[in-house]
Amino acid sequence: MDNLIPFFRSYALLTDKANLTFKGMQEEYGACIKCDRHCSDCCHAVFGLFLIESAYIKQHFDQLGNEEKKAALLRCSETDRGLKRMEKMLKEFEDDPGMQTHIMAKEKIRCPLLSNDLDCILYPYRPITCRIYGVPTKIQGKARVCGKSGFKKNDSYPVFDLDGIFRDLYILSQDLLNSLENGNPAKASLLISVSKAISTPIDELIHETFG
Numbered sequence: 158m159d160n161l162i163p164f165f166r167s168y169a170l171l172t173d174k175a176n177l178t179f180k181g182m183q184e185e186y187g188a189c190i191k192c193d194r195h196c197s198d199c200c201h202a203v204f205g206l207f208l209i210e211s212a213y214i215k216q217h218f219d220q221l222g223n224e225e226k227k228a229a230l231l232r233c234s235e236t237d238r239g240l241k242r243m244e245k246m247l248k249e250f251e252d253d254p255g256m257q258t259h260i261m262a263k264e265k266i267r268c269p270l271l272s273n274d275l276d277c278i279l280y281p282y283r284p285i286t287c288r289i290y291g292v293p294t295k296i297q298g299k300a301r302v303c304g305k306s307g308f309k310k311n312d313s314y315p316v317f318d319l320d321g322i323f324r325d326l327y328i329l330s331q332d333l334l335n336s337l338e339n340g341n342p343a344k345a346s347l348l349i350s351v352s353k354a355i356s357t358p359i360d361e362l363i364h365e366t367f368g
Contacts, residue, residue: 199290205348239266
């Protein structure tokens with residue numbers, strides 16, 4: 158969809174911001190960052206994508222080879238089973254937001270983009286959450302960091318404002334929906350899984366989920 162190109166350019170500015178933050182943290186606190194190839198802790202974390210990021214990932218996923226796409230789509234079934242299992246647990250604690258947050262933080266569900274060789278098949282186009290996973294971030298007003306990192310609990314470090322990025326992604330998704338004839342900007346806050354993003358045509362995703 159050519160009409161998405163301007164929005165993808167705006168989204169790229171957000172990924173650049175995340176990349177620069179991670180690079181700066183590596184230069185200053187390299188010993189604390191334990192991210193290495195085949196470390197897949199972040200590839201089993203549970204998170205959702207805003208529409209703009211979903212469309213961006215889908216566009217690049219469609220450009221992969223057929224065998225690579227087929228293998229990833231098969232992994233979507235495993236991912237979806239894990240998500241349904243987690244949703245069932247969350248329903249058991251509908252009146253306990255704290256427990257729900259704990260469940261989501263502890264649940265490990267494999268991302269379908271993670272190959273059997275433990276490589277991300279869309280690494281250059283990975284979500285922003287994945288790009289800054291190994292450094293301290295602010296999520297829902299609280300500082301968080303990868304448990305495998307060397308950042309110490311009582312020390313002070315720069316924090317990447319992931320809440321702010323989420324706001325930017327929401328606004329960008331809202332603008333995208335406003336630009337479409339059948340888009341519903343009121344649904345810009347809806348999040349979807351990586352598995353749904355790569356297994357659903359962009360037009361269908363927008364009109365059925367966000368229409």
